[in-house]
Amino acid sequence: GGGESGSDSVVVAVRAGRLHFKPPDTFWVDTNARRYVPAVDDTVVGVVLERNASGYKVDVGAPTPAMLPILAFQGASKRNRPALLEGALVYARVVLAHPELEPELSCQAPPGVASKDWVTGESLYGELSGGSVVRVSQGLARQLVDPACAVLEALGDAMPFEVAVGANGAVWLRAGSERATIVAINAVRSSEHLSDAQARAL
The missing domain is CATH 3.30.1370.10 (K Homology domain, type 1)
Incomplete structure (x- = not known):
């Protein structure tokens, strides 16, 4: 889980918090930190900072902005895809998290989870309007x-x-x-x- 790293039989906490264990072999650390450290499969609410040819830079409260590829939306294609504006809110999941790389997001549902296409406005992930x-x-x-x-x-x-x-x-x-x-x-x-x-x- 999150908040720890290790090798062989040694596990070391890398941030302060409460250690949890789920049998048979899952550990994680709960923390109330304000600074967010992305982890794969996290869901996040972020703000679009800018758009470029390959996608969107999104502020998720991490040390660096996350990348949301332009086609990473349920049912999106080169001809039919969302056009998010700067300042738009998105609900997405983290699909890449590495200390030396920018986080990557997706607005596509994970395998095995049903979701409507983005054009319906009822997809599991995507732009959050109003509120x-x-x-x-x-x-x-x-x-x-x-x-x-x-x-x-x-x-x-x-x-x-x-x-x-x-x-x-x-x-x-x-x-x-x-x-x-x-x-x-x-x-x-x-x-x-x-x-x-x-x-x-x-």
Whole structure:
């Protein structure tokens, strides 16, 4: 998992945090760091910085911008592909992460996962329209992707909304109105250090 490296029978933590173990042989380190270190298969919310002939430079909060190839969208072709503008928000997954290379993103679903084409506006990954982005700790981001997340369950009971949670600590939310979106963002922000019961009471 993330946060450690090793060889043979020795594993060494490379960042501070809580060590977790999942049998038979998976270790990872949970950290609340604000600086994001990309890892393959992470989902991220990023901002398009610029476009060039081969793709988009995307800010995901990492030390260097990530590259999103121009055809790395579900169902995209040379004649039929998205045209993202500078400042656009994207929900993507990390497909390449190496200390000496720029991270690479994809808006295509991984093998075995069904997703509609980008033109439908209903693909699993792609541009995020409307709504707002809030920055949270990576620890809270991990809580938000838990299917039993108390604050998102409570929000779902109170209002319809959409959410995209990035492992990089960027969370996109869109509700039925600007006011409702602000309420949802404030609830998410406030939930980090609350118990499940307190989060549901927000």
